[in-house]
Amino acid sequence: IDKNVRIDFDLKDMNINKLSFSNLLNELHSYDIYTFDKSLDSKPKSYEKKVKINKSYVSINDYDSLTSMLNVLDKKKIVSIDLETTDLDPNRAKIVGVSISYKEHSGFYIPFISSDKMSDSFNSDEILSIIKPFLENPNIKYIGQNIKYDMLVLKRNNIEINCIYFDTMIAESLISPEKNSYKLDVLAKDYLDYSMIPIEDLIGPKSNQITMDKVPLKDICIYACEDADIVYQLYKIQSKILKNKNLEKIFYDVEIPLIKVLVDIEYNGVFVDKLIINNLCENLNVELSSLKSKIHQISNKDFNINSPKQLSEVLFDDLKLKMFKKRSTSHDVLKKLVDHHPIAEYLLSYRHLNKLVNTYLDKLPTFINPITNRIHTSFHQAITSTGRLSSTKPNFQNIPIKSDVGKSIRKAFKTDNNNIIISFDYSQIELRILAHYSKEKKLIDSFKNNLDVHSKTASLIYGIDIEDVKYDHRRVAKIINYSIAYGAGPFRISQELKISIKEASNIITNYFERYPGIKKYIEDTIKQGLDNGFVSTILGRQRNTINLRATNRNIQEAEKRATINMPIQGTASELIKVAMIKIFTKMSEYNLKSKMILQIHDELLFETPENEKDKIINLVVKEMESAIKLDVPIKVDYNFGKNWYEAH
Structure with missing residues (x-):
C-alpha cells in the first residue's frame, strides 16, 4: 500500500460547522439508507439555521366555531383530514378528535373526547351529525396518510367519505418502493426537512403510555393539526x-379507488368457527404428542425438539448424520436427510403441525372481534415492491394450502347464516402474463387452445407427443415453468427436482430452445433494468434495479431474479386489483347483498345469499377475466360451498 499519495485538502474545510446535515441525510436517503437518521438528527441546532414558520392551528370548541369552519371548508376543493383515536385497531377505536387542513401551516382540530374540553355540551354524537354532510360531500377531494384507517373508523360511525383523492403513504410506496418506512415523520423529514412532534411526547414511553383521550387539549390540537398540515x-x-x-x-386509477374496496372488505370481516378451530387444535396436539414420542424413541433420548442446538446434537453427534450446512437443522437440511434417516420425516411432520397449531390455530380465535364475532384483517398496499396486497392481524396470505391438514383449517371459514362461500381463482395467471410479455408463440397458442400448458411444455422439452406425457414429465415441466417465471437458475431447479446442476442446466437450455421468446424476455428485462435503473408493470408500477450493478455477485443474482419476476407478479397484482374495483362498483350499482370478504394472492372470496349465487358467479368471472387485456385469454376457476374448504 502506497502511503505517500499526495492529497490536496485544507484542514479548515473539515470544520463541522460547515457540514450540512440535511444535505447529508438527503444524499443517504437517495441510496435508501435511513440507519443514520436519528443520530444525524441529534446535531446541535446551531449548525444550521432554521426559518421560523408561523402556524395557525385552531381548536374548535363550540358549535358556532364549528359552523364557521364548515362554511370555509365547504368552498375548498382539496382537504386533508386525520383522526386521533383511542386504538390502533380501527374496529375498536373511538374518535378522540378530527384534524383538518386546507392550506400550508394551518389546521383545525375538533375535539370529541378530552379531559379538559371547554364545554361538555359540545358532544361527539352531535359533532358527527354536523360534520357528516361535509365529509360525505362528493365535490371535495379528501387526502390523508393511511386514510383507509380513518375511513374504517368513520364507517363504523355511519360516515362514508365519497371522494378519496390522495394518500401520501401509498404515493410514497410508488415513488420509492424499496424504502424502509413510509411513516409521516419520515416523509416530513425527507421532503420538508421538518421534525414532527413525536407521539411519545404526548402519550409517554412505550412502557407506560396513556391513550390519546387523556392528552391535554392544547397539546393534542398542535399534534393533530400538524399531521393534517404535513x-x-x-x-x-x-x-x-x-x-x-x-x-x-x-x-389514481388503481391504488386510490382500491382503498374504498379494502375498507369494505375489512369492515365486512369473515366468520371463523371457533369450535372447529378448537377441535382441530386438540386433534393436532394428540398427533404432535405421538410424533414427539417417536422422535425421542428413535433418538434414544428426551430433548427439546424446538431447540436447534439440542436437535443438532442429536442429529450430528448422536446419530452421526451428514451435515449439509454446518450444524443447520433448517427445513431444507431436514428434507435432504429424509433419504438418510427416518427421524427426518418425523421432524418435518412435527414442525409442520407445530407451526399450524402455534401460528394459526392458537392465534386465529384471538383475532375474533367480540362485537361482530368476525375476524377483520388489515390489508396493506404499501408493503411489497411488486404491489401484491399483504395482510396482518392475522396474515391470511400465509394460510397453509399444501398439506391436507393445512387445508382443513379452511373448514372453519364459513358463514354465520344461511349464505354460501364462493371462491374465484385466476388459473395459471403468472404463466399467462409471462406469455403476454414474452410474446412466445408456443406458450400463447397453448393458452389460446386451452391446452394443459405443463403437459405441452413437457412434450416440447422431452420431445414426445402430448398424449405420451406421464405424471413425472408434467411435474418436471410445471416446476420449470414456474421456476423460470421466478428467475430461478440451475442450482435452484436442481434442488427442486433433486437432480445435478448439470442436468438442470441441460433442462433449462432445452427449455429456452423450445421457448426462445421467454429467453428473450429475460434478457430484454435485465437489459431494461440496467439501462433505465428500473423495470415496470403493465400499468406502470416501477421497481428500482440498482442492485443489478452490485459488485457482490450474490446480491446481483438475487436482483436479476427479482427483476425478471417483478413485471409478472406486479401485473398479476394489478389484474386482481382492477377486477376488485370493477366488481365492487357493479355490486354497489346492483345493490347486491353479497359481500367480498377476502383476497388471498390470486383468489377472491365472497359470502353470498343462495338466491344471488348465479348473478355473482357471472359478474365476478366476467370482471376478473376482462380486468386487463392480455395477448392470451384469462381464465377464472370458481367453486362454492358451506365453507372455504368446500369452495376451494
Whole structure:
C-alpha cells in the first residue's frame, strides 16, 4: 500500500460547522439508507439555521366555531383530514378528535373526547351529525396518510367519505418502493426537512403510555393539526413527482379507488368457527404428542425438539448424520436427510403441525372481534415492491394450502347464516402474463387452445407427443415453468427436482430452445433494468434495479431474479386489483347483498345469499377475466360451498 499519495485538502474545510446535515441525510436517503437518521438528527441546532414558520392551528370548541369552519371548508376543493383515536385497531377505536387542513401551516382540530374540553355540551354524537354532510360531500377531494384507517373508523360511525383523492403513504410506496418506512415523520423529514412532534411526547414511553383521550387539549390540537398540515404539504410535492415518473395511472386509477374496496372488505370481516378451530387444535396436539414420542424413541433420548442446538446434537453427534450446512437443522437440511434417516420425516411432520397449531390455530380465535364475532384483517398496499396486497392481524396470505391438514383449517371459514362461500381463482395467471410479455408463440397458442400448458411444455422439452406425457414429465415441466417465471437458475431447479446442476442446466437450455421468446424476455428485462435503473408493470408500477450493478455477485443474482419476476407478479397484482374495483362498483350499482370478504394472492372470496349465487358467479368471472387485456385469454376457476374448504 502506497502511503505517500499526495492529497490536496485544507484542514479548515473539515470544520463541522460547515457540514450540512440535511444535505447529508438527503444524499443517504437517495441510496435508501435511513440507519443514520436519528443520530444525524441529534446535531446541535446551531449548525444550521432554521426559518421560523408561523402556524395557525385552531381548536374548535363550540358549535358556532364549528359552523364557521364548515362554511370555509365547504368552498375548498382539496382537504386533508386525520383522526386521533383511542386504538390502533380501527374496529375498536373511538374518535378522540378530527384534524383538518386546507392550506400550508394551518389546521383545525375538533375535539370529541378530552379531559379538559371547554364545554361538555359540545358532544361527539352531535359533532358527527354536523360534520357528516361535509365529509360525505362528493365535490371535495379528501387526502390523508393511511386514510383507509380513518375511513374504517368513520364507517363504523355511519360516515362514508365519497371522494378519496390522495394518500401520501401509498404515493410514497410508488415513488420509492424499496424504502424502509413510509411513516409521516419520515416523509416530513425527507421532503420538508421538518421534525414532527413525536407521539411519545404526548402519550409517554412505550412502557407506560396513556391513550390519546387523556392528552391535554392544547397539546393534542398542535399534534393533530400538524399531521393534517404535513399531509397537505406532502401532497403538493408528491403529486408532481407521480406525474414526472409516469405513475399517475397506477395511483389514481388503481391504488386510490382500491382503498374504498379494502375498507369494505375489512369492515365486512369473515366468520371463523371457533369450535372447529378448537377441535382441530386438540386433534393436532394428540398427533404432535405421538410424533414427539417417536422422535425421542428413535433418538434414544428426551430433548427439546424446538431447540436447534439440542436437535443438532442429536442429529450430528448422536446419530452421526451428514451435515449439509454446518450444524443447520433448517427445513431444507431436514428434507435432504429424509433419504438418510427416518427421524427426518418425523421432524418435518412435527414442525409442520407445530407451526399450524402455534401460528394459526392458537392465534386465529384471538383475532375474533367480540362485537361482530368476525375476524377483520388489515390489508396493506404499501408493503411489497411488486404491489401484491399483504395482510396482518392475522396474515391470511400465509394460510397453509399444501398439506391436507393445512387445508382443513379452511373448514372453519364459513358463514354465520344461511349464505354460501364462493371462491374465484385466476388459473395459471403468472404463466399467462409471462406469455403476454414474452410474446412466445408456443406458450400463447397453448393458452389460446386451452391446452394443459405443463403437459405441452413437457412434450416440447422431452420431445414426445402430448398424449405420451406421464405424471413425472408434467411435474418436471410445471416446476420449470414456474421456476423460470421466478428467475430461478440451475442450482435452484436442481434442488427442486433433486437432480445435478448439470442436468438442470441441460433442462433449462432445452427449455429456452423450445421457448426462445421467454429467453428473450429475460434478457430484454435485465437489459431494461440496467439501462433505465428500473423495470415496470403493465400499468406502470416501477421497481428500482440498482442492485443489478452490485459488485457482490450474490446480491446481483438475487436482483436479476427479482427483476425478471417483478413485471409478472406486479401485473398479476394489478389484474386482481382492477377486477376488485370493477366488481365492487357493479355490486354497489346492483345493490347486491353479497359481500367480498377476502383476497388471498390470486383468489377472491365472497359470502353470498343462495338466491344471488348465479348473478355473482357471472359478474365476478366476467370482471376478473376482462380486468386487463392480455395477448392470451384469462381464465377464472370458481367453486362454492358451506365453507372455504368446500369452495376451494
